[in-house]
Amino acid sequence: MEALSLPSQVLRLLLRGQGPRSGQAMGESLGCSRAAVGKAVARLREQGFVIQARCNQGYTLLNEPPEVLPARVEARLEPGSLGLPLYHFDEIDSTNLAARRQAESGAPHGACLVAEHQSAGRGRLDRRWQAPKGSCLLFSIVLRPDLRLDQVFGLTNLAALAVCRAVEAMSPLQPLIKWPNDVFLAGRKLAGILTEFTSRAEKVEFVVVGVGLNVNLTPAQLDKLPAPAASLKAASGQTWDRAALLARILSEAGKLYGLAASGGWPELAGEYQARSLLAGKLVSVRDGEAERRGVAQGVDESGALLLEESPGRVSVIRHGDVSVLSYGDS
Amino acid sequence: MADIKAPMGGKVIKVSVNVGDSIAEDDEVAVLEAMKMEMPILSEEDGTVAEVKVSAGQTVEAEQVLVVLS
Numbered sequence A: 001m002e003a004l005s006l007p008s009q010v011l012r013l014l015l016r017g018q019g020p021r022s023g024q025a026m027g028e029s030l031g032c033s034r035a036a037v038g039k040a041v042a043r044l045r046e047q048g049f050v051i052q053a054r055c056n057q058g059y060t061l062l063n064e065p066p067e068v069l070p071a072r073v074e075a076r077l078e079p080g081s082l083g084l085p086l087y088h089f090d091e092i093d094s095t096n097l098a099a100r101r102q103a104e105s106g107a108p109h110g111a112c113l114v115a116e117h118q119s120a121g122r123g124r125l126d127r128r129w130q131a132p133k134g135s136c137l138l139f140s141i142v143l144r145p146d147l148r149l150d151q152v153f154g155l156t157n158l159a160a161l162a163v164c165r166a167v168e169a170m171s172p173l174q175p176l177i178k179w180p181n182d183v184f185l186a187g188r189k190l191a192g193i194l195t196e197f198t199s200r201a202e203k204v205e206f207v208v209v210g211v212g213l214n215v216n217l218t219p220a221q222l223d224k225l226p227a228p229a230a231s232l233k234a235a236s237g238q239t240w241d242r243a244a245l246l247a248r249i250l251s252e253a254g255k256l257y258g259l260a261a262s263g264g265w266p267e268l269a270g271e272y273q274a275r276s277l278l279a280g281k282l283v284s285v286r287d288g289e290a291e292r293r294g295v296a297q298g299v300d301e302s303g304a305l306l307l308e309e310s311p312g313r314v315s316v317i318r319h320g321d322v323s324v325l326s327y328g329d330s
Numbered sequence B: 001m002a003d004i005k006a007p008m009g010g011k012v013i014k015v016s017v018n019v020g021d022s023i024a025e026d027d028e029v030a031v032l033e034a035m036k037m038e039m040p041i042l043s044e045e046d047g048t049v050a051e052v053k054v055s056a057g058q059t060v061e062a063e064q065v066l067v068v069l070s
Helices: A006-015 A023-030 A034-046 A070-074 A095-104 A153-170 A219-223 A232-236 A242-261 A265-274
Strands: A050-054 A058-063 A086-092 A112-118 A136-143 A176-178 A182-185 A188-200 A203-214 A282-287 A290-299 A305-310 A313-317 A321-324 B002-005 B010-015 B028-034 B037-042 B047-052 B065-069
Touching: A006 A023, A006 A034, A006 A058, A006 A070, A023 A034, A023 A058, A034 A050, A070 A086, A070 A242, A086 A095, A095 A112, A095 A136, A095 A188, A095 A203, A136 A242, A153 A176, A153 A182, A153 A188, A153 A203, A153 A242, A153 A265, A188 B037, A242 A265, A265 A290, A282 A305, A290 A313, B010 B065, B028 B065
Parallel strands: A086 A112
Antiparallel strands: A050 A058, A112 A136, A136 A203, A176 A182, A182 A188, A188 A203, A282 A290, A282 A321, A290 A305, A305 A313, B002 B065, B010 B028, B028 B037, B047 B065
16 A cells, blocks of 8 residues: 555544644654644645644544545545545546546556546446536546456456445445446446456456446436436435545455455355345346346356356356346246 | 457457458457456457458357457
């Protein structure tokens, strides 16, 4: 994990609360001068943080800006997280496009781009994706994994697991993964994942994993979307802090990536199955004119869906649109 | 002659070259889709397209030849 900026480290201390913190004490614990702490506080105030200073007592954090500012996320990251360095944009064409550009100019493994609004948000096949500014969590992570091409799909699953874990850790909600790249809540789409990569000579150069997560969309805003969708706010009745949620997702993603990198794919496949919307259900897989039906099993180590078309006959599914058949007729 | 093969199974969603095209290293020859991910297939060398063995919409297996260069 890269070293955090001083403002992020100061914010991390202020977030612990328990009364005012003196510049002297913060400087001692961070290994810098009291003056440097004062400058970091000034930088935070410029960004919209409200920090009270009292003589002979110290600093108290009174309010944070609502945006997903790097300092807000970094101050909440656990060691081993993905997400550094973190770049924040008020508006950008698409976080995936920007992440590709950053990766092509050398962004390191783990770099993360987050935007309040995307002017050219993309779904798969360039489908446009729009959300009211500040309502969603829109971010992309650059990964430079040592993987074969046929293993890259596992990273989409990893991102889906990180989203599920984070939401579960912060609420009683239990999202489920709909293979291959969506996260659902109570039968409606909560998040979509768009993974893209560049390879040379069958080796992966970099992967960009983009996530669009419906956080604070109100029920009225959800009704305006073209397809049924869920949001964390609509499901929980509460407004979520997107910076805290992103920090949690990046922390979980770091743990999952570490597990995967040390050969833990079978363990991940087990967790995936436990969080799968499809496992054990009768599903239809449509691919153009063709349709296959069967009982969805888990995923194999490459992330492909295993479909039992008839007892004992399991096919490996890598493409097509999957829907759950409400009324079994197999 | 050089074969450009599918690195993994998937569906061809786009063929980016035609027979007779001159292409350079790193030019995209096709795009595969698997698990909702788009995977550009790049040429590893310069050459001329001698044969296109797949078409858009077709399902391919790993190691299947997509394009032959001369």
